[in-house]
Amino acid sequence: MVRFCKIVVCLILLCSVISCKDKEGVIIRGEISNLKNPSILVTWISADTLAIDTVDVDIKGKFNYRNRIDTLTTFTLYLNNYESAAVVFADKGQILKVKGDALLPDLIEVHGNEINNDLTLFKQENRELLTQRGQLLFNLSMESQSDTANNKSMTRHDEIAKLQLLDHELILQAEEFIKKNPGQFSSLVMINNFFMNSDNPQALERVLDYMDEDVTNTRFASRLKSYSEKIKRSAEGEQIPYFMLKDKDEKDIYSHNFNGKYLVLSFVSTAGIESRETIDLLKEAYQKVDKDSVEFLTVYIDSDIYPVEYMENDSIPWKVVPEKRGWGSDIVDSYNVQYVPFNILIDPAGHIKVRNIPAQGVVKAIGNSTED
Incomplete structure (x- = not known):
């Protein structure tokens, strides 16, 4: 029995040595406060495929994650149902430490190699x-999230x-x-x-x-x-990238349809106060411009998730596009739209005049308003 116990101990020690010498193993240990869920979702690219793991977290926010990689790999740790995330750069044979607050993801520190240490130093400074x-x-x-009238604009x-x-x-x-x-x-x-x-x-x-x-x-x-x-290719001063869209009535809209006119191209969401406020401000601008020389076009980015149904849409007097491909659509990519609301002013020659123009600045930028 004593001999058997010694053999078991030796095997445990041998496995520990082999594990330590695992050149392709990476260990990510961490402690994250303000976690609402008992798990973290970890994603990384493996052989051109997005891989996903779920990591258990204890009541103190501590976790221990192991993986096998053969090159520098970017792991993304999603916290609190994608509300925030932390990025870890890992290479084979490394042990990395993560520490921070899920409510302040930009300050989450990662230590364990030169890349993470440099980025953490920037955060500290x-x-x-x-x-x-x-x-x-x-x-x-x-x-x-509250999305109520009590919010102070x-x-x-x-x-x-x-x-x-x-x-x-x-x-x-x-x-x-x-x-x-x-x-x-x-x-x-x-x-x-x-x-x-x-x-x-x-x-x-x-x-x-x-x-x-x-x-x-x-x-x-x-x-x-x-x-x-x-x-x-979508910077201010450049010729606009070609687009072909379908409006809410399934009619084709082409970029060349607006030649010779100013075009206010707006990208909005069906959800969120900012987009609705932008539409209201664009309506005000629309009433002040010369309709013979200015057109408006609004693209709803997330219409695949939230149908364009709320009542404000019914009173929009210009062309509206429910973009079914959402953030994966060609126009979002070619015009480099990173967030909504986002307005682009295009001049009559088809050049991008102003990117990210505030809705309340459209009339002044066009300089072509009509008398009220």
């Missing part, structure tokens, strides 16, 4: 900005304006980081995080030029360069 941003995003999310608009200022400051800090670290893969991640969704293709091109040749030869960098070329 900009903790105050990221905390303010996280709180504003949380406030706006709560207001959108001015307060929400002030919060959005403050959020834009914080985003601008973080972009400046990110660019300084990239300039100081042109040979780091973490700088490519920073470009992806802060410049990929930008409406400024010049900024993306500029930061890519900072990078050392060794880094720009990676597949990740090639993807960023391809994206840079794509958004140039």
Whole structure:
């Protein structure tokens, strides 16, 4: 019996040694506070396929996740039913540690290799900005969910304006980081995080030029360069990309139908206060412009999930498109629409005059209003 116990102990120790020498194993250990669910959803790309795992979390928010990979892999940890997420960069043979608050995902720290350590250092150096941003995003999310008349529009608009200022400051800090670290893969991640969704293709091109040749030869960098070329095609001053849509009556709408006129192209959602406010403001603008020289066109992005049924739609006096492919539609991709509401002003020659123009600024930008 004693000999048997010794054999069992030896086997356990041997398995532990083999496990430690598993060069393709990765371990992600973490502790996340403010988790509403007893599990985390983990996704990553494996052989060009999205793979998914569910990881159990204890009452203190602690978890331990193991996987086998053969190259640098990006794991996304989705928290609280996709309300927030944390990204972990892992390579074979590494042990990584994650710690943070599910309510402030931008501040979740990851340690264990150079990429994660660099990104965590940036978060630590900009903790105050990221905390303010996280709180504003949380406030706006709560207001959108309540979706009641009691919400104060001015307060929400002030919060959005403050959020834009914080985003601008973080972009400046990110660019300084990239300039100081042109040979780091973490700088490519920073470009992806802060410049990929930008409406400024010049900024993306500029930061890519900072990078050392060794880094720009990676597949990740090639993807960023391809994206840079794509958004140039829908930048201000460029000829509009071709589109063909179907309105709510299934009639075809082509981009060339608007030649010789200003076009206010708006992308909105059927859900959310901001989109409904935008439609109301666009209605006001529509009443002030010359209908012979200005047309409006509204695309509902999420009509595949939320049918375009609410009463405001019935009173829209211009063409409306329920885009059945949603965020996967060609027009969303070719016009680089990253969020809604989003308005684009196109001039009579078919050039993009202003991207992300506020609805209340349309009349002034056209300079072609009629007398009330």
